[in-house]
Amino acid sequence: MPRKIHVLxxxxxxxxxxxxxxxxxxxxxxRSYLNQTEAGKLIGVSQRRITQIxxxxxxxxxxxxxxxxxxxxxxxxxxxxxxGLLSEPPPPPYGTSPASKxxxxxxxxxxxxxxxxxxx
Numbered sequence: 001m002p003r004k005i006h007v008l009x010x011x012x013x014x015x016x017x018x019x020x021x022x023x024x025x026x027x028x029x030x031r032s033y034l035n036q037t038e039a040g041k042l043i044g045v046s047q048r049r050i051t052q053i054x055x056x057x058x059x060x061x062x063x064x065x066x067x068x069x070x071x072x073x074x075x076x077x078x079x080x081x082x083x084g085l086l087s088e089p090p091p092p093p094y095g096t097s098p099a100s101k102x103x104x105x106x107x108x109x110x111x112x113x114x115x116x117x118x119x120x
Contacts, residue, residue, distance in 0.1 A: 042071040
């Protein structure tokens, strides 16, 4: 009977969004063959805390995230973006958010506005 051999594949995760971080944390834990209780014991927190971290990593300190990733055998790496590898375009530079620029009216907006302002 052939033996099953489990191989922990080395993976790089390009993380641009919180959703991607959530998926990566859960995937790293599963690739380490750990359940949430075992993962919690490795970094000194409860299973419930691991559930919270995986559900909303934004509410977790970097220290706790880095200890968790290290417990899974990983590490954080900050690198410049590589053309063509980003899943979405990088955010605009600080202070130039799209919300700070006035929205340009389309022709449909102008027509809708003129109808709303008409006295019938």
